Structure formats: C-alpha cells, structure tokens
Amino acid sequence: MRYLVFLASFMFLCIPAQAQIYKWIDENGKTQYSDQPPLSAKVQKEQRLRIHSALAAVSLSDDEEEDANKPRTLADERADYDQRRQERMEKEAEKKAKVAENKQKCVDAQSRLRVFLESPRLRMPDGQGGLSYVDDNVRDQKIKEANEAIAEYCT
Incomplete structure (x- = not known):
C-alpha cells in the first residue's frame, strides 16, 4: 500500500509544467522576455512563446529550424x-591501429638501442655486399636516434 501511495505521488510530481512567455522588442530596440504581456503601446513586435519545462531550449539557425519542423521517422533516426x-x-579502430603501430615502433627502437649499447664492435652491411665495423661517431648517433624514437613512441 505504501508503494502505491508513493508511486501515485511520484507520478503526480512528474507532470511537466507549461508556461507562456512573451517576447517583444521595446522602444529602445532591445528584446525583452516576460511571463506577462507588455503593458506599453509602443511595442514594435510581439511574439508568444510556449515553453515546456521538460524540454531544453536550443537556438537553431534557419536551416536547422526547417529541418526540425520536418517529422523524423524511425528509419531516419536509426x-x-x-x-x-x-x-x-x-575512430576507435584508427586509434587502436595507431597505438599498435607506436607499440611496435617502441619495441623496434628499444631493440636497436640494446644492439648498439651491448655491441661495442658492431658490424653492419656496407652496401657493396660486405660488412664493415661501425665507428664510435656513427654508433653514438644511432644510440641518440634510438633514444629519441623511444622518447617519441614509448609514452
């Protein structure tokens, strides 16, 4: 019984309130809003607005107002x-692909850094089919590049 009384009182309180608002332009050219009609006779333009408290007020452009006046079907909304x-x-798939790509670049940069740090006498292909030792300047440059890549992709 208590629940029935509570439900009835709750339904009574959920009834949306309606109000009538008047909008007019006064003699100074300012737009005025009021719940009572204007008293002065010098009103340039008067417009009655019906406001439902359950709906939020949204300002629409002319094109949007025309679209809003057209009835929307369930198929359109779907x-x-x-x-x-x-x-x-x-967007989520692009974000996941970007994260996976950055993760792979991070792993590659870490492995390159490990190779250059753990191998003081590193040999690399010289472009003519042979191998040549990497001097310290090139090695330091490659370590710096790997650290920059780690800073960029491993965040």
Whole structure:
C-alpha cells in the first residue's frame, strides 16, 4: 500500500509544467522576455512563446529550424544512429591501429638501442655486399636516434 501511495505521488510530481512567455522588442530596440504581456503601446513586435519545462531550449539557425519542423521517422533516426556508431567505431579502430603501430615502433627502437649499447664492435652491411665495423661517431648517433624514437613512441 505504501508503494502505491508513493508511486501515485511520484507520478503526480512528474507532470511537466507549461508556461507562456512573451517576447517583444521595446522602444529602445532591445528584446525583452516576460511571463506577462507588455503593458506599453509602443511595442514594435510581439511574439508568444510556449515553453515546456521538460524540454531544453536550443537556438537553431534557419536551416536547422526547417529541418526540425520536418517529422523524423524511425528509419531516419536509426540511420543517423548507425552513421554515428560507424564513425565512432572507425575512430576507435584508427586509434587502436595507431597505438599498435607506436607499440611496435617502441619495441623496434628499444631493440636497436640494446644492439648498439651491448655491441661495442658492431658490424653492419656496407652496401657493396660486405660488412664493415661501425665507428664510435656513427654508433653514438644511432644510440641518440634510438633514444629519441623511444622518447617519441614509448609514452
């Protein structure tokens, strides 16, 4: 019984309130809003607005107002929802691919750094089919590049 009384009182409180608001331009050219009609006779333009408290006020451009006046079907709303969902999924997939790519670049940079740090006498291909030892200047440059790549991709 208590729940029935609570439910009835809750439903009574959920009734949306309606109000009538007047919008007019006064003699100074300012737009005025009030819940009572203007008293002066020098009103340039008067407009009655019906406001429902359950709805949020949104300012729309002329094109959006025309679109808002057209009735929307369930199929249109479903198509809009599917389009937003598809865009969100594409963004998430791009983000995941970028994260995976950065992770792979991080692992590669760490392995390059490990090779250059652990091998003081490193041999690399010389471009003519042979191998040549890497001098200390080139080795230091490669270590610096690997550290920069780690700083960029391993965050």
